[in-house]
Structures are given as structure tokens and as C-alpha cells.
Amino acid sequence: MSDSPKIIDGKATAKAVLEQCRVEVAELTTQGLRPGLAVVLVGSDPASQVYVGSKTRTCEDLGIYSEKIELPTETTQDELLEVVRSLNENPAIHGILVQSPPPPHIDEDAVVRAIDPAKDVDGFHPENVAKLALEDPSGFIPCTPNGCMELLKTAGIETSGKEAVVIGRSMIVGKPMALLLMGREGNATVTIAHSRTRDLATVCQRADIIIAAIGKPDFVTADFVKNGAVIIDVGINRIPDSSKKSGFRLTGDVDFQSVSKKCSAITPVPGGVGPMTIAMLMKNTIKAARQIGNV
Numbered sequence: 140m141s142d143s144p145k146i147i148d149g150k151a152t153a154k155a156v157l158e159q160c161r162v163e164v165a166e167l168t169t170q171g172l173r174p175g176l177a178v179v180l181v182g183s184d185p186a187s188q189v190y191v192g193s194k195t196r197t198c199e200d201l202g203i204y205s206e207k208i209e210l211p212t213e214t215t216q217d218e219l220l221e222v223v224r225s226l227n228e229n230p231a232i233h234g235i236l237v238q239s240p241p242p243p244h245i246d247e248d249a250v251v252r253a254i255d256p257a258k259d260v261d262g263f264h265p266e267n268v269a270k271l272a273l274e275d276p277s278g279f280i281p282c283t284p285n286g287c288m289e290l291l292k293t294a295g296i297e298t299s300g301k302e303a304v305v306i307g308r309s310m311i312v313g314k315p316m317a318l319l320l321m322g323r324e325g326n327a328t329v330t331i332a333h334s335r336t337r338d339l340a341t342v343c344q345r346a347d348i349i350i351a352a353i354g355k356p357d358f359v360t361a362d363f364v365k366n367g368a369v370i371i372d373v374g375i376n377r378i379p380d381s382s383k384k385s386g387f388r389l390t391g392d393v394d395f396q397s398v399s400k401k402c403s404a405i406t407p408v409p410g411g412v413g414p415m416t417i418a419m420l421m422k423n424t425i426k427a428a429r430q431i432g433n434v
């Protein structure tokens with residue numbers, strides 16, 4: 140189809156969301172309700188350190204109170220649960236997130252369940268998962284799929300009545316993404332594909348919208364894509380690259396080169412879904428503060 144598809148600019152969209160957040164934070168702070176986010180990191184995984192750093196820096200930039208709690212790798216399950224409990228009780232904190240993945244001796248599910256659902260700004264607590272399925276607006280929607288919906292909306296891409304294929308069924312991206320697309324806002328007809336899906340390329344060829352959340356670099360190639368489809372690439376993969384100072388470059392789950400020749404719109408990596416995730420986290424933190432403070 141087109142040789143130059145629309146590039147869906149996640150950086151610009153995230154900036155606009157964050158500017159709106161800045162205004163809301165200033166208003167709430169004037170009313171005596173300064174939103175607060177606590178980010179807990181267990182261990183020293185370098186990628187997690189980068190994510191945690193950018194979350195707390197974004198808070199500072201917007202005027203959101205933030206606490207970064209860095210715990211050693213040897214932290215026990217009980218010690219971590221105690222930290223979560225004290226944050227649940229802390230009136231300055233409205234949002235709590237424990238950066239994933241924790242060290243292997245930590246039961247991540249138990250930690251997520253210990254977070255007060257009213258402060259679960261990642262939207263991973265079973266109560267918030269249920270609220271998403273029920274379309275209860277008081278719940279918290281996981282930031283990455285929520286960011287994808289925001290990108291589609293701001294790019295003017297109609298989802299109602301469209302065929303959408305979500306590749307990936309994780310609780311963080313694939314499943315909530317499918318729920319959002321099929322819900323009353325998305326109104327799409329949704330297929331969820333995963334590693335056991337037979338003939339994935341054929342399944343994807345009927346899609347008007349493909350959401351790729353697989354974790355495999357350049358996995359979705361042009362033969363998966365029908366002419367004019369819209370592509371949202373959630374993947375963030377590190378590929379060794381000796382020409383880069385860091386020794387790696389980031390690539391998505393979609394082979395941008397070949398797919399961009401067939402699709403009508405596509406998110407780049409980096410600069411697509413990634414920046415939206417943090418922006419939606421800030422939105423969720425403000426929402427938590429409003430709900431807790433009844434403002």
C-alpha cells in the first residue's frame with residue numbers, strides 16, 4: 140500500500156498527557172492534596188533501575204511527591220510485604236508499584252495482592268483486573284494497554300467494528316489490551332493469539348489493527364499484515380549493536396522496515412508505546428489521589 144505510513148508519535152502524545160497531568164497536580168496541590176507515588180525496587184537489575192529512575196524523575200518534573208525505595212536482592216518476602224503494608228498506611232502515598240521482575244525468591248503475585256487496590260496504580264491487583272473486566276471506571280487499567288488505547292484515540296484511529304488481533308496474552312499487556320479493545324470504548328472484534336496459535340500469519344492477515352506484545356524482535360513481518368492495517372508495536376527488545384555506546388539498540392516485535400511498506404499507521408520503537416506507559420502511570424497516580432481524597 141502506502142510507502143509512507145502515518146508514524147504514530149508516542150513521544151508527542153505522552154508529552155501532551157503529561158502536560159495535562161502537570162496542570163491537575165498543581166490544582167490538587169493547591170487544594171492540599173499533592174499526589175504521591177512510591178516505587179519499590181528489589182535488587183539491582185539494570186533495566187529495572189532505568190525504569191524506576193524515569194518514573195520518579197517524571198514525578199518530580201510534574202510536582203508529584205515520590206519515594207524511591209531500593210531494597211537489596213536478599214530482601215525477604217516478609218520484609219517486602221512489610222514495606223508494602225507501611226506504604227498502604229502512608230497518607231502521603233496514593234500510588235504504589237513494585238517494579239517487575241523481582242528476584243526469583245519473591246512471590247510476585249503475593250506482593251501484588253498485598254497492595255491496597257485503591258493504590259494499585261499498575262492495575263495488577265485482582266480487584267482491578269475484575270473492575271477492568273466489569274468496565275467499572277473506578278478501577279485502575281494497566282498502563283501499557285491503556286497507553287495503546289490513548290495512542291489509537293489521539294491518532295484518530297477508529298476501533299469500533301474493526302477486526303483487531305492482539306498477539307500475546309500476558310496479564311500486563313495482552314489480556315487487558317484485548318478487554319479494552321472489545322469493551323464499550325473499543326467496540327472491536329478481538330482475536331487473542333499466543334504461542335499455541337496455529338498459522339499466526341493467516342490469523343493476523345484479517346486484522347485491521349494488530350497489537351504485537353510478544354517479546355521477540357522483528358517477529359511480525361509483512362506477510363502477517365494486510366494492506367492498510369494499523370500496527371501497534373508494544374515490544375521492547377535489546378539487540379546487541381557494537382556501533383552503539385551502550386552496546387545495544389532497542390527494537391520492537393514488528394519488523395518496521397517491511398511492515399511499514401504495507402500498513403497505514405505504525406508505532407515506532409523507541410518513541411511509540413514506551414513513553415505512553417509512564418504517562419498513563421502518572422494519570423493513574425492522580426486518579427488514585429482524587430479517589431482517596433474524594434476530590
Ligand code: NDP
Pocket residue numbers: 283306307308309310311312313332333334335336339352353354355373374375376392412413416
Ligand atoms: P510475556 O513474555 O509475558 O508474554 C508474551 C506473550 O507472547 C505470551 O502470551 C506468549 O504466548 C506470546 N508469544 C511468545 N512467542 C510467541 C509466538 N511465537 N507466537 C505467538 N505468540 C507468542 O511478555 P509481556 O506481555 O510482558 O511483554 C511483551 C513485550 O512487550 C516485551 O517485548 C516487553 O518488553 C514489552 N513491554 C513493553 C512495555 C512498554 O512500556 N512499551 C511494557 C510491558 C512490556 P504464551 O502465553 O503462549 O507463552
